[in-house]
Amino acid sequence: MSLDVAKIKRDFPLLSRKVRHDLPLLYLDSGATSQKPIKVIEAESDFYRFHNSAVHRGAHLIAEEATDIYEGARAKIAHFIGAESVDEVIFTKSATESINLLAYSLGQARPNSPVSLKPGDSIVVSELEHHANLIPWQELAKRTGASLRWFPATEDGRLDLREIEQIIDSSTKIVALTHQSNVTGAITPLSSLLDRAKAVGAITVIDACQSVPHFPVDVQKLGIDFLAFSGHKMVGPTGIGLLWGRKSLLEELPPFLFGGSMVTSVSMSDATFAPVPRKFEAGVPNMAGAAGLGAAVDYLQSIGMDAIHNHELSLTEYALAKLQEIEGLTLIGPGESSDRGAVFSFTLDGIHPHDVGQALDDRGIAVRTGHHCAWPLMKKFGITGTTRATFYLYNSLEDVDRLVEGIDETQRFFTSRGL
Amino acid sequence: MSLDVAKIKRDFPLLSRKVRHDLPLLYLDSGATSQKPIKVIEAESDFYRFHNSAVHRGAHLIAEEATDIYEGARAKIAHFIGAESVDEVIFTKSATESINLLAYSLGQARPNSPVSLKPGDSIVVSELEHHANLIPWQELAKRTGASLRWFPATEDGRLDLREIEQIIDSSTKIVALTHQSNVTGAITPLSSLLDRAKAVGAITVIDACQSVPHFPVDVQKLGIDFLAFSGHKMVGPTGIGLLWGRKSLLEELPPFLFGGSMVTSVSMSDATFAPVPRKFEAGVPNMAGAAGLGAAVDYLQSIGMDAIHNHELSLTEYALAKLQEIEGLTLIGPGESSDRGAVFSFTLDGIHPHDVGQALDDRGIAVRTGHHCAWPLMKKFGITGTTRATFYLYNSLEDVDRLVEGIDETQRFFTSRGL
Amino acid sequence: MVNLESLYQELILDHYKNPLNKGLASDSSVSVHHVNPSCGDEVDLNLIVAGQQIVSVTWDGVGCSISQASTSVLSDLVRGKSAPEALRIIEAFSEVMASKGSNGGDPDLLGDAVAFAGVSRYPARIKCALLGWMALKDAMVQAKVIG
Amino acid sequence: MVNLESLYQELILDHYKNPLNKGLASDSSVSVHHVNPSCGDEVDLNLIVAGQQIVSVTWDGVGCSISQASTSVLSDLVRGKSAPEALRIIEAFSEVMASKGSNGGDPDLLGDAVAFAGVSRYPARIKCALLGWMALKDAMVQAKVIG
């Protein structure tokens, strides 16, 4: 175990919370949202205390400071994901907005543009997608007359790529896939997919909500076109998300939200739009959120993304072994640790996930239950939901033990009552 | 002067900042973004320290707490603006997003819906609009074939309503107007406008960015259909905005952003959507922002919106008298204090606004210069920009004096150099 | 502080294990289908009325112990009641659920349903407890026995 | 700490009051129009080249003292220079502007333009100082005298 988890835990105030029956909290819901280190919390409050002012607008000192912080955060993120230029990084409110921005903008592209869609074209997703990387494409398909296709999921919750040649074909304009499933933890093997997408000339969009926080992601090395992720899952603030895109494509796309700071000139009946990234950032942005996100990137880099990844790999190996020993537990996701993250969805025979979550909560263990915004995947597996425990840099092997003990007690509680 | 400004100033940490030449900051840029009281800053950081968790999703204690805080903030805002139901309040990232949400959603309404637009219909705005309440409607007009019409501005920066019967006519489907101009400070006399809009059956959208922070606004008393405003201009956090809408209309409108938490069911090819407000809140929202905004509403109510309004009225009377005494100063906006806020745009003979702003900044006075995202209004007045000083609850009569002195010194600095 | 034992009372788990009126009657005055979108739990409910009277409530569905047991209790409780009586029961139960633990419910009115009072301390579970009840209310509106 | 006096040097205000080459020549090799969208300042610039040589730069526009004066200085500075020389000057000036006060500029290369070095401490004004310079660079690209 390479990370000093006890030390890291102290950086996160919430992790010392007491919960029900005065038990110390065990937070295993980082897949939904991560906790925040003091430095991130302070970066936000320091912004308000010392530098708060509208960026790009004021002609005064604190407006300059605010602009430096905001643009500094953009530069940190660009560097963090290996972007070629800071102009390729767009601040949104969430990964959900990032993907919707793209879907709306693509839907409004000039008819003869290389990125526009028409009937006969196809958009490719997968059964593993979070609703945020599914419904925007359903809607885009409906608006443009394009068809929606998808990769099925395998029994162990990975992408089934056997039909890749049929699913991604010459009609395919967009391939939008999750980088790591938020339900099964499966990491998508991008290289063959990207090769195929490139061969047919499709744009590739990667939902990196569950990858960027957990392992090194380099957009240039990957060779993708767009990447969407959320600040709040990577120890950053809520209300800030990111869209990275290849500059040439961003330049080709029309704006999404219209308003202040994204124009070059405006008359009563018309407007022309600023170069990227400004074109996509209408209005006063989440400046404190950007300040906090910059601090989050600093924090993750101070630990090291490789170290975080290795730590999670150890947790995964340990947890997989322990969980698969539990009788009556069915793991929804790969049983081996290769190409998967520390996300563990499971069902317990005879006990509904909601009841499992309740029993764990009673023991101070915070997990998530339900469909995890991946309803089609639940239907595929013939279930209504799972219990999901997700681990992050501040979780230890002992946390796995406590979870396993909690599951054990949950089973005993309900089976002793005849379930 | 009813407010204890010295006491209020102490609530806002940034206002004790020192700026250039170690001078105390005089912040006169609240029209761009307001400063934040400690209680708001702490509400955000306390959210992260103690309650951070994904709302509406987790089955555990802190998820319950987070949901309570988030929905509690919604209830506070609903009460603050006199909404009939909490379900009518939608969290967005900014007023800009609120208005775009509406414009996109209206553009996607079912063809036979009472809110849908078609060629021959008209949308009415004004020359006083901020780009955020202009360009989204330009785009909607282009997408639907509707035409855009506008009220001109009068010489003193108010709405020119003389042609009201021609501008709002039976073709008019939407009337979208600013409640208070961010350039001239003019407050829109809504009642005759709303009467006329109702008479022709048009939907009314009010841009309340500069009204809700400054005087009591009650959506039911006004009798409007939609209201958009931003948290960051009302002593709240950045990255959170609001859209209030009549429930029956919100129910009629299709969703805008698609993703998690806004569905009732999802298959690979289709989705059905949750009731309002959830339908319009896809993804993990700005939860800390909502916490901070709830605290902002509490703060404003603890001072009292009537008291704030009266305070600003005194400031306005005093400032108008002082500013209009200055030789070579042209006020862009009403010269009398009735129906206007404490927003003072002006030009100085022979000195460009940017140079004025720079000279004031050198004296520790933070103002804004430029077109203030109201470019058409600048063109109307034949100028490229103004210098704008905006006052809020934490500004005093002495602040007016210091501004006037700063203007005086600015004029002396440049005229002594031959300008 | 409620604990797990007091939340999952024997009565609740008994109804969960042996639900009453589960399995849809082949005929019905009104059929409804309700979903709890946050967890995916579903209930189908068939209501048979005669005039203003509830003749039977049968149901089927998937869900947690709370949602299944509370639908079971409900289906038994309202059988034979008049529509206004049933509505009073549903409203009383909704009030208990909204009470954050402060309202234990009137056993004369709610019968076995008072066993669910502890659920009101867990906001995320209230929707589970109400799933069948909201489905019945909807069915009664559709059957036009309430307004 | 720079003060107002050192920012608004006499030379800058002189150029502002009496700008050089202001008023567009009636002919041009290339005409461009640039805007600073954050303040609305505008410049029109006519470039005349002969082969690789800049024959004249005339301009018109509205803007603050910094943008007007720096365009005036520029128009004088590049007249008669070869395109590569002019580009070197523009790039050197851009570097001064990006230096946050640390680079005063080479007077041999930049002439009067070194008076603008103080602007680089005010990020919001850098775009003002560069408005005409970016317009000229654009015009040179369009005139195909630089790549």
Ligand SMILES: Cc1ncc(COP(=O)(O)O)c(C=O)c1O
């Ligand atoms: C009148 C008016 N409308 C709209 C806006 C846009 O608000 P935001 O940038 O917070 O979305 C502003 C402020 O910039 C404004 O003053």
Ligand SMILES: Cc1ncc(COP(=O)(O)O)c(C=O)c1O
């Ligand atoms: C894989 C995946 N995609 C998209 C999202 C949506 O992210 P957000 O809600 O922050 O927009 C999430 C998280 O909820 C996710 O896990």
